[in-house]
Amino acid sequence: MLFFTNLTKRYTLKVKSARENSSNSIDFKGNISIMSDNEITYPDGAIKVLDKGFVRLIDAMGDDSAIVQSARVSYGKGTKTKNEDRGLIRYLMRHFHTSPFEMVEFKFHARMPIFVARQWIRHRTANVNELSARYSEMPNWFYEPDASLLTTQSAQNKQGGTGKQIKNVEEFKESFKKVKDYAYKEYQKCLSANMRRELARVNLPLSLYTEWYWKIDLNNLFHFLRLRLDSHSQYEIREYALAISEIVKKKVPISWEAFKDYQLYSRRFSKIELDVLKDMLNNKEVDLDSRIPNKRERIEFKEKISSIKN
């Protein structure tokens, strides 16, 4: 109880002096990093993502050899030659023998817009600790998409865009800015009236940046990356998945190669699709409309075939 009382006192003092500056954050030890409205700061080792975000590696446990070491525990033989290790890792990946990949862990620190965090947090197999807007005053950092990203909605794919820019791009860029400026001004007003921070924050938009520490084992990280590097994932979270990939491929190059070969760039075919493929390879006439009657499935089949051809 005493601890909490002291902590509260410390926060009150620090918040008071920090309020004179424009935007500040306070960590659990009460350390304040003061940020002016437009100053974006990045910690050491950060890979920049989007307009104000980043990913950086905090810690990693294990590497390719930890995977083979655990896989061979049943024989008590440990690591063999590099070639044999590579063969084993590829075998494990090919046959979904996943538990040896769980022997490797990564801890990241990332800053992302809240709408990205909402997609990211759905991956339940990680450990997360997020910045709290109950303890900290949120800095004036909002995601403002580049004009090239303001594209129209696809009619076929509900999850995505056409790649064609909308009309009046500048007007809508300005609209993003206006909304976040207004929301942030009102947020500041609430804080100035000494409103509870936990309530003052609720009208801030999803474009606001948040931060977290994220720890995950390699098996679940590969699952995350397979889903979030895919073109069906939203561009913004894909950018984070790409940054994480850069870190992972350096730490576990053999596993990364196996992941690319057997998961990321592999293609799955249903029984129906395989039957069609068989006929195509045997130069038989194939009526796709009747063989794959579902339109969406047919489109996806054609996409898979063209991705192999091109």
Ligand SMILES: Cc1cc2nc3c(=O)[nH]c(=O)nc-3n(C[C@H](O)[C@H](O)[C@H](O)COP(=O)(O)OP(=O)(O)OC[C@H]3O[C@@H](n4cnc5c(N)ncnc54)[C@H](O)[C@@H]3O)c2cc1C
């Ligand atoms: C392109 C795309 C579009 C999406 N669209 C939507 C959407 O419209 N709406 C929406 O709500 N979500 C959506 N999602 C989120 C998606 O449904 C998953 O929640 C998310 O991808 C996490 O996947 P996961 O559960 O496999 O991962 P994790 O939570 O990391 O779990 C990994 C694996 O562990 C196992 N597991 C973990 N926890 C449990 C549990 N409690 N019980 C049983 N098994 C468990 C499962 O086998 C799971 O596959 C979308 C995801 C993607 C990639």
